[in-house]
Amino acid sequence: MKEIDYIQWQPEFKTGIxxxxxxxxxxxxxxxxxxxxxxxxxxxxxxxxxxYALIHYAEHHLLNEEICYRSFDxxxxxxxxHQTFVNTISEIRNDIAEKNSVKGCEKLLLYLNGWxxxxxxxxxxxxxxxxxxxxxxxx
Ligand SMILES: [Fe+2]
Numbered sequence: 001m002k003e004i005d006y007i008q009w010q011p012e013f014k015t016g017i018x019x020x021x022x023x024x025x026x027x028x029x030x031x032x033x034x035x036x037x038x039x040x041x042x043x044x045x046x047x048x049x050x051x052y053a054l055i056h057y058a059e060h061h062l063l064n065e066e067i068c069y070r071s072f073d074x075x076x077x078x079x080x081x082h083q084t085f086v087n088t089i090s091e092i093r094n095d096i097a098e099k100n101s102v103k104g105c106e107k108l109l110l111y112l113n114g115w116x117x118x119x120x121x122x123x124x125x126x127x128x129x130x131x132x133x134x135x136x137x138x139x
Contacts, residue, residue, distance in 0.1 A: 004113050006032045015128055017068055023061035024120060030054055031116060034109045043105035051093050058086050065124070071134050072127050081123065085115060 007028045014021050030053060037046045062082040069075055088111060096104035 002110070004035060004038075004109055006035050007113075007116060017128075019061075019064045020068060020124075020128070023057075023064060026057055026061060027112075027116065027120065030057055031109075031112050034105065034112060038105050038109050041102070043102045047096055047101055047105055051089075051096070054089060058082075058089065062086070069127050069131055072131055074127070078123070078127060081119060085119070 009025065009028055013024050013028075015024075030050075033053075034050060037043055037050060062085070066075065066079055066082065069078060072078065089108075092104055092108045092111065095107070
């Protein structure tokens with residue numbers, strides 16, 4: 001598997017919206033916990049607990065984000081992407097329960113790393129730019 005390193009928090013990750021920033025920080029912590037789990041080969045012992053924390057994150061922070069994005073025209077499409085995230089996590093969780101948990105952990109880490117770079121850093125960023133632009137114009 002491609003080596004995946006920790007994501008280090010960068011000042012430019014801050015959006016100025018506390019709930020979104022809390023979500024980003026929490027996502028990075030979860031990502032980095034999974035890097036540790038994979039690197040230290042703790043998958044069998046730690047993955048169930050990790051999945052609980054990840055699902056808790058998804059339930060709270062994706063919803064908070066959708067509330068912040070309510071003025072965004074493409075909200076339905078964005079919500080569908082969040083639903084794909086939740087569904088993918090659920091599929092990987094089933095894989096882990098039924099098959100090889102080490103492979104499942106690696107697959108999950110690849111998925112979370114991709115989600116950070118493709119969704120949080122790109123798709124969320126585009127929405128946030130639009131939402132902020134709408135707010136500025138409404139003033
Ligand atoms: Fe999002």
